[in-house]
Amino acid sequence: MPVLALGLVVAGRAATPARPRLAALADPQRPVTATDQSRGVASNSPKLVADPSEPRFVALANRIDAPDFGCALQVSDDGGGRWLPVRPLAGLPPGVEKCYAPEIAFDRKGTLFYLFVGLAGRGNEPVGAFLTTSSDRGRTFDAPRQVLGPLNFAVRMAIDRERGRLHLVWLHAASDPPLGGFGPGPNPILAAHSDDGGVTFSEPVPVSDPGRERVVAPVLALGGDGSVQVAYYDLGQDARDYQGLAGPVWDGTWSVVLARSTDGGQRFEPGTVVDDAVQPAERVMLIFTTPPPSLVADHHRVCAAWTDARNGDADALLRCSSDGGRSWGELRRLNDDAMANGRSQYLPVLGLGAGGRIDAAFYDRRSDPENRLNDVSYTFSVDHGATFAPNVRVTSDAFDSRVGQRYLGAAAEGQVEFGSRLGLLPAASRAVVAWTDTLNSEPGTTGQDVFAASVELRRSTGRSRLAPRAGLAVGASLLVVVVVVVVRAGKRRRG
Amino acid sequence: MTVVRRRLPPVGLAVAVLATTAGSCSRSTTETFVARPAPPVVGVTMEEYRFDIPAQVPAGRVVFEVGNAGHERHKVALLALDETIPPIDVQLHGSDRRIITSLAGVPPREPGRRGTFAVDLIPGQRYALVCFLSTPAGELHALKGMNAEFRATAG
Numbered sequence: 001m002p003v004l005a006l007g008l009v010v011a012g013r014a015a016t017p018a019r020p021r022l023a024a025l026a027d028p029q030r031p032v033t034a035t036d037q038s039r040g041v042a043s044n045s046p047k048l049v050a051d052p053s054e055p056r057f058v059a060l061a062n063r064i065d066a067p068d069f070g071c072a073l074q075v076s077d078d079g080g081g082r083w084l085p086v087r088p089l090a091g092l093p094p095g096v097e098k099c100y101a102p103e104i105a106f107d108r109k110g111t112l113f114y115l116f117v118g119l120a121g122r123g124n125e126p127v128g129a130f131l132t133t134s135s136d137r138g139r140t141f142d143a144p145r146q147v148l149g150p151l152n153f154a155v156r157m158a159i160d161r162e163r164g165r166l167h168l169v170w171l172h173a174a175s176d177p178p179l180g181g182f183g184p185g186p187n188p189i190l191a192a193h194s195d196d197g198g199v200t201f202s203e204p205v206p207v208s209d210p211g212r213e214r215v216v217a218p219v220l221a222l223g224g225d226g227s228v229q230v231a232y233y234d235l236g237q238d239a240r241d242y243q244g245l246a247g248p249v250w251d252g253t254w255s256v257v258l259a260r261s262t263d264g265g266q267r268f269e270p271g272t273v274v275d276d277a278v279q280p281a282e283r284v285m286l287i288f289t290t291p292p293p294s295l296v297a298d299h300h301r302v303c304a305a306w307t308d309a310r311n312g313d314a315d316a317l318l319r320c321s322s323d324g325g326r327s328w329g330e331l332r333r334l335n336d337d338a339m340a341n342g343r344s345q346y347l348p349v350l351g352l353g354a355g356g357r358i359d360a361a362f363y364d365r366r367s368d369p370e371n372r373l374n375d376v377s378y379t380f381s382v383d384h385g386a387t388f389a390p391n392v393r394v395t396s397d398a399f400d401s402r403v404g405q406r407y408l409g410a411a412a413e414g415q416v417e418f419g420s421r422l423g424l425l426p427a428a429s430r431a432v433v434a435w436t437d438t439l440n441s442e443p444g445t446t447g448q449d450v451f452a453a454s455v456e457l458r459r460s461t462g463r464s465r466l467a468p469r470a471g472l473a474v475g476a477s478l479l480v481v482v483v484v485v486v487v488r489a490g491k492r493r494r495g
Numbered sequence: 496m497t498v499v500r501r502r503l504p505p506v507g508l509a510v511a512v513l514a515t516t517a518g519s520c521s522r523s524t525t526e527t528f529v530a531r532p533a534p535p536v537v538g539v540t541m542e543e544y545r546f547d548i549p550a551q552v553p554a555g556r557v558v559f560e561v562g563n564a565g566h567e568r569h570k571v572a573l574l575a576l577d578e579t580i581p582p583i584d585v586q587l588h589g590s591d592r593r594i595i596t597s598l599a600g601v602p603p604r605e606p607g608r609r610g611t612f613a614v615d616l617i618p619g620q621r622y623a624l625v626c627f628l629s630t631p632a633g634e635l636h637a638l639k640g641m642n643a644e645f646r647a648t649a650g
Contacts, residue, residue, distance in 0.1 A: 028609070035614055037600070082533035084534055439602060
């Protein structure tokens with residue numbers, strides 16, 4: 001009888017193909033930026049890139065939101081373990097008082113491109129976007145040159161290393177925006193590209209659909225086949241956030257829209273809707289710096305992730321496409337905590353690892369019933385986004401999400417600026433994650449630091465598990481064997 | 496893209512192999528990756544009631560790694576000291592109140608826990624490490640000896 005029971009247990013055992021398991025963190029979190037509590041420096045919004053000619057050299061660009069707006073650059077010569085600051089700007093260009101919202105990228109040769117928005121005036125108006133480069137891994141930079149004029153916001157940059165083409169995408173304001181929000185449009189998303197390392201650029205072309213009146217937060221991904229993918233939010237009827245008006249969280253929906261170019265950015269097709277039921281989790285603090293969706297692309301596969309409160313609290317959601325963005329698959333939830341538990345996961349970032357592995361990281365408050373303390377979680381998929389591995393905690397300690405810069409303005413009331421993105425750098429069998437951290441800061445201050453940590457991926461040998469149908473067949477076979485044994489044993493006793 | 500091919504002696508060939516990475520052929524095949532010196536790591540041990548720190552702490556970007564080897568909770572605040580301030584232990588026990596701003600630190604750590612932060616230390620500047628937690632009896636750790644001072648040394 002015990003043997004019979006074993007056979008039935010084997011048959012009933014659910015089995016799945018063995019998937020790689022995450023090993024423990026390779027190293028504890030390390031500081032990337034220097035702390036300066038005396039000035040309340042707020043470093044946030046990290047972006048990570050690696051030199052394709054020397055992967056040990058990694059660069060991280062970050063924004064500074066306190067005590068004043070600024071931009072910074074950190075480099076690592078050991079793949080993201082130890083970090084040093086470098087100065088991409090010996091001085092600011094004429095007419096520019098502050099740098100802000102930096103973007104970085106490497107070309108195939110290992111030249112580092114550093115793009116920033118120049119601000120001026122008491123209202124911190126953007127006076128243009130500027131580009132500087134370094135061919136010696138950040139030791140020296142050339143004089144920054146202007147690549148975009150004023151009234152251009154949310155500038156994103158990516159480099160097609162194979163074709164040597166630098167792509168820019170940005171949000172263009174038709175007129176000088178009033179304080180706190182955009183004025184009447186159209187305020188389209190535009191794109192341009194350069195084939196000479198950013199010296200000259202093509203004429204801007206429209207990316208966003210003309211009929212979409214409130215488009216914000218573009219993000220750029222290159223498909224590896226020359227295709228250019230741009231995702232953005234369409235706020236629909238949400239004039240409240242678009243214009244920075246007072247009021248509660250918008251209870252309508254936004255859309256995530258994808259615009260594609262299959263000719264290297266010369267022309268963009270009408271957008272396809274990735275998702276039209278996005279529920280904003282909170283008010284947009286400052287529409288000009290709205291955190292964008294995250295986007296990755298690899299030939300025909302495109303995935304987009306964003307923060308969404310449709311399930312009752314903020315979740316990190318994702319959709320993927322297998323046909324270059326023409327159609328989109330099932331909605332996935334990257335965080336694997338209980339649904340609608342009142343604990344937020346937000347600002348997901350995606351990355352593409354070796355063999356098409358999709359990495360993801362996001363802020364995660366599942367450990368705090370008060371929904372205030374942040375951790376950072378990581379997960380990955382090896383089946384093109386169909387399933388994701390159990391989330392792994394990256395941070396060593398949860399930290400207060402209420403420490404940081406606060407802005408004046410109706411839309412920003414009661415909110416704290418935590419930046420627009422996390423950083424994620426996939427490698428062959430690991431990933432480096434960077435985030436904004438306040439563990440070492442005192443409540444009521446603005447101090448924020450950028451920290452980073454590595455996650456090692458190791459394939460587990462594991463024991464073989466059977467598919468459900470195979471399990472039933474084996475169980476039945478065992479049952480037959482048991483019956484034969486019992487019958488023969490009975491015959492021997494009688495004999 | 497032009498690939499420069501040269502006849503190399505065995506040693507040079509080894510160097511070239513080290514320098515070559517997949518997908519790139521623009522850098523010279525004899526170039527090697529010269530890493531910058533990593534920022535020094537200063538280990539600080541906290542226990543009742545003192546800080547163990549190295550005799551010399553370099554200036555520039557420094558990473559502090561702080562561990563609690565004691566039996567009580569401890570924290571550390573890194574302070575920059577003006578030259579007019581007496582030795583930190585004297586200042587803490589004195590009655591002359593001075594405003595000293597904390598530069599960095601780690602929050603209270605349970606026994607066995609660690610913390611880390613990076614700072615930019617100025618050459619020749621005086622700094623102090625202080626624990627401002629109190630014992631259950633209300634005694635400030637800093638006044639029981641949990642303070643230390645160092646001067647950042649130029650490299």
